[in-house]
Amino acid sequence: MNATSEILKESREFVEKLLNERLAPWIAYHNYQHTDETYRACREIGEACKLPPEDLEPALIAALFHDTGYTETVKGHEERSSAIAAGFLRGRGYPGEKIRAVTGCIMATTLPQTPRNLTEQIVCDADMIYIGREEFFHKNDLLKSEIEEREGIVIDPVEWLKRSINFLQDQEYHTDYCR
Helix, strand or coil, X not given: CCHHHHXXXXXXXXXXXXXXXXXXXXXXCXXXXXXXXXXXXXXXXXXXXXXXXXXXXXXXXXXXXXXXXHHCCCCCHHHHHHHHHHHHHHCCCCCHHHHHHHHHHHXXXXXXXXXXXXXXXXXXXHHCHHHHCCCHHHHHHHHHHHHHHHHCCXXXXXXXXXXXXXHHHHCCXXXXXXX
């Protein structure tokens, strides 16, 4: 097995274990299933955009780690996700330049998204891929449930619909592939 696939394998195993063991039970959306979907979408978008393998690897690692901060906090989870990823990767001797690429991709997913290059655009689009797919309504319901459980509230369905419409109107894809 080459080094690329080995670091991806180790990252995937670490993230799956971390999320499955440490996420709060009320997290219905930002869980390992979302992480896996983001990872798969990142590969799909990256390959469609012809991202070179040396750039695709950090993007895929970022897709795996992008929501690990939810194990510690909701607000500012991107910063925690970046720190978790950097610590994990440094411990495995991953090059500093690539760690910076990973953490840049994770931080770019902060809403409103601010990708600075194609690699970050791909990760951002992968994180939001569900918007343009049939499962949007199911995922949106999971997100609503997560917020309600976290905040101990019940969100009025009409208010949620308005928030969802505003979110959809404000969100834009960054890659030609997703647009």
